[in-house]
Amino acid sequence: MSEYLTKEGVPHEVLNAKNHEREGEIIAEAGKEARVTVATNLAGRGVDIKLGGALATADERASVLAKGGLMVVGTERHDARRIDNQLRGRSGRQGDPGETRFYVSLEDKLMRVFAAETLKKVMGRFGIPEDEPIESGMITRSLETAQERIEGFNFDSRKQVLAYDDVMNTQRLAIYARRRAALKGTDEEVEALMRGLIGDADAALATLAAKKAEFGAAFTEHIRRLMLQVIDTFWLEHLETMDYLRRSVSLRAYGQRDPLIEYRREGLQRFRQLEENIRAAVAEALPHMQNADAARIRAEEEKIRASLAVAGAEGGGASAPIVNAAGHGRNDFVTLKKGTATQTLKFKKAEPLLAEGWTIVEGEH
Secondary structure (H helix, E strand, C coil): CHHHHHHCCCCCEEECHHHHHHHHHHHHHCCCCCCCEEECCCCCCCCCCCCCCCCCCHHHHHHHHHCCCEEEEECCCCCCHHHHHHHHCCCCHHHCCEEEEECCCCCCHHHHHHCHHHHHHHHHHHCCCCCCCCCCHHHHHHHHHHHHHHHHHHHHHHHHHHHHHHHHHHHHHHHHHHHHHHHHCCHHHHHHHHHHHHCCCHHHHHHHHHHHHHHHHHHHHHHHHHHHHHHHHHHHHHHHHHHHHHHHHHHHHHHCCCHHHHHHHHHHHHHHHHHHHHHHHHHHHHHHCCCHHHHHHHHHHHHHHHHHHHHHHHHCCCCCCCCCCCCCCCCCEEEEEECCEEEEEEHHHHHHHHCCCCEECCCCC
């Protein structure tokens, strides 16, 4: 629209995201006489456009009033009547005069989908040229009927989405309640939640009692962390599964089955399977739960033993600790020799080579 006005030499302002810094200024001056402002249907909603401008004198305001006030021109009808009514509400505010006029093309989406064929037949029957505007109550009623139908479709679509989301919301509340209990519950509540997950089997209860004795005061934090990790892992997988089910369940309609009912039924089955998976995973992980500090120390010891074993195997002899008898600093340069090969490098980089059979040549660096 701005390009068309520019081509015809009509001075105008454009109110869009590119000019958001000047939005207040553009709206304030939109009511001036002969001022043309191009805006989207969202820009400037709810703003009272003063006739004659925000700082208009009495004569300027009277001149605009005498010419009919603010004229709003719509270049298409929106799918929702509410948006059209908001555009109409920009003129004639607070008792001021004003007028709103919409121009609709047969190529607009609203007309093309719902009313284009009927109007084309009418234009053909009466021999109306394509570039001649048509004003008719029948066209207005056709447009409003089309808008009502689209609004009905959109409402049904939102209602359907809400029905599907209710299934997930029920499951979400159940999982979040369990997760909140594990996260914020007291020691007794967390232990009771764990007992509910592992069941009443004697072996499981004995394992829980043994872990409680092993960890002492840190027992609650360990089982709290275990439950949260298991719940989060399986819940994320469940969300992906339900999303795939939601996208594929519509195909059940070809088998004369209601997709929503099928989604509810299978969603319940998947949720029950989720709960079983959580119980099984917690029961399986409980015997292997270790004190964090002790587990870290053991892991470091295993890593050191494995490194020494590898070094010993590569050197052709038993692994042994490297003793820096000469008192070399880690950043001191030393000369290494192995057979006829020699190299000079820092002692910290020489340590792995010493394990491979290289020797330090004293007095050379």
